[in-house]
Amino acid sequence: MASPDHASEGEEPRSAEPRRFPPPEAFRRRSHVASQAAFERLYRRSLDDPDGFWGEAAEGLHWFRRWDRVLEWQEPHARWFAGGRTNLAYNCLDLQLERGRGDKVALYWEGEPGDRRQLTYRELLSEASRLANALKARGVGKGDRVAIFMPRLPETVIAMLACARIGAPHVVVFAGYSAQALTERLDDAQAKAVVTADGGYRHGAIQPLKPTVDEALESCPSVTSVVVVRRTGQDVPMTRGRDAWYHDLLDVHDGACPAEPLAAEHPLFILYASGPTGTPRGVVHTTGGYMVHTHVTSRFVFDLHDDDVYWCSADVGWVTGHSYLVYGPMSNGVSQVLYEGAPTQPGPHRFWELIERYGVSVLYTSPTAIRAFMTLGDTYPRAHRLGSLRLLASGGEPLDREAWHWYRSVVGGERCPLVHTWWQTETGAIMLATVPGAHDTRPGSSGVPMFGVDAAVVDLEGADMPAGEGGYLVIRRPWPGMMRGIYGDEDRYVHQYWREIPHAFFTGDGARRDADGYYWIMGRVDDVVNVSGFRLGTMEVESALLSHPAVAEAAVVGRPDRVRGQAIVAFVTLQDGIEPSDGLREALRGHVAREIGAIARPDDVRFTLALPRTRSGKIMRRLLRNVASGQAPADEAGILAERKAIRDHHGRQKG
Secondary structure (H helix, E strand, O other): OOOOOOOOOOOOOOOOOOOOEOOOHHHHHHOOOOOHHHHHHHHHHHHHOHHHHHHHHHHOOOOOEOOOEEEEEEOOEEEEEEOOEEOHHHHHOHHHHHOOOOOOEEEEEEOOOOOEEEEEHHHHHHHHHHHHHHHHHOOOOOOOOEEEEOOOOHHHHHHHHHHHHHOOOEEEOOOOEOHHHHHHHHHHHOOOEEEEEOEEEEOOEEEEOHHHHHHHHHHOOOOOEEEEEOOOOOOOOOOOOOEEEHHHHHHHOOOOOOOOOEEOOOEEEEEEEOOOOOOOEEEEEEOHHHHHHHHHHHHHHOOOOOOOEEEEOOOOOOHHHHHHHHHHHHHOOOEEEEEOOOOOOOOOOHHHHHHHHHOOOEEEEOHHHHHHHHHHOOHHHHOOOOOOOOEEEEEOOOOOHHHHHHHHHHHOOOOOOEEEEEOOOOOOOOOEEOOOOOOOEOOOOOEEEOOOOOEEEEOOOOOEOOOOOOEEEEEOOOOOOOOOEEOOOHHHHHHHHHOOOOOOEEEEEEEEEOOOOOEEEEEEOOOEEEEOOEEEEHHHHHHHHHOOOOEEEEEEEEEEEOOOEEEEEEEEEEOOOOOOOHHHHHHHHHHHHHHOEHHHOOOEEEEOOOOOEOOOOOEOHHHHHHHHOOOOOOOHHHHHHHHHHHHHHHHHHHO
8 A cells, every 4th residue: 555645736734824704794694504513512412412413414314114123333344324215316306396396496407508408397207207117128137237328418317217216226427337338237237228329519629429338248248238328419329129210119008107116225226436446437326325414415525405506516426426416406405407418518618507507506616627727728718797605616636726725715705615525436425524614614625524534644554644644544443334345346435445544434535534533535545547527547557558469568647637637647568569759659558548538548658668666566655656647757767766776776775
């Protein structure tokens, strides 16, 4: 395990005088938690009486059968709301109708070309029920996995809710992935059906999706049904007996489909995350605990009220889109904005036009997007009426202080609290944040532990680090939204997350905790690169490079990137007789994009005669990170010289 001794842009220098920004008094008066003392009382109860705290929170949602026990814990396995039966789609749709929100707009959708739709909670319920009936008619039942490979369309949300309604765990795959990456995920999950589209619009062009699915299915015999949404109108091949158009299915199926009463521990979804091995791991989340945790964190972290228009700009292919675009906000009955395309398409006014047009009041976006907007200048946001905004939020990666201040002052007009969040695919819900009516915010910090989260910064033995000292970020007790395992790989779940630090969940991040209890995330300590908030395993990229016939060895690291957080740098040793060239460099970059997806395309490919290794043969990634970031010699002779110096040092120590 690497040492957490490298700081990210989000980290506060120890010598800096931290600035604090208290919530405006008008915001505080209306907020759900209006003081730090009130938060502390709730937080203390969530740790001292977790059964009472989470049981009371769950009472506000619908259960077909009440639970027998709030938590059963046998490290590292948890069962939340054991004995209870519920359905998350029911809580997102039917319950909202029961509470008088049937005619309330659930989604304001806008496509990249400018087409628009509005769907109420009643309309979403009808369409999700029709699709659920269609899936059942095509042989999909409770427990069958359904892959969703879609752009940001209302039908994507509908597909997720339809799966949840019948108890078919969904496997949403980011639409930017290649056919090979899709194949790996479909095959691992043994998916029975795929919901996709002919294509989508992104950066002013059509992004074909159905052809990618067809290529992936050449080696996925488990898939027997494909449902295709017509979005772009392009001609796509349809396989008789397997493929069907979405609109044709909805025309012939009823809009009434009773929600399946599901055990609280019934799997809700599998979401594939990259990690320090070359194989993507399927993170499993279940129904009851995840439902309660995302509902509570959505309500309190974003201070959601019935009149809010909320916009989470994340893609549904990532966990943020699951927890804070679909399940958390919809179980709270809010109106949301969903936008299909790139935020600067067809021009840099688009993002701000959307906020102005729909009266967005709560905005949750990524640090990468904020930094990208900042590089374009203040002119574009200042040209629009953004007075509807009352709360700003960000998450997915550290938010540096310069971008933090720009977001607050230029976008929020210095009147909106700014919440920065930390959490992961594995945690299911927000773990660190500031509750906007209760806490002062500090630029660069991820805030304090949320309800039920027993976080700590420790050394390898699990001992607490002193305030201000770097260490490993861990969670010391179970929480409702926690992952339940890695699909089909129990040993990997246990050893990767619960054996690194004694009796604690290892997050893979380094952090510091200041004297006031605020956490500062320092970045990954395992072999994962965080590009625009997307975690990519270095071994997955290395495996793609090694599949090219010209490559003998490859090592991938991240380097700091001002806009995206990190960029991918690949060090490559070629097969004997193959000479490096600019053409080969571009060919390798394109090869990775085809194997995994454009998000994994290396920003730089550097050729070297050999990779630096320790005496035991392990690649010296810290040295390569220093080379990639310009802190060490970049030429191959320099790498070899440093490797020799380190080996000589080991030899002297041994002697």
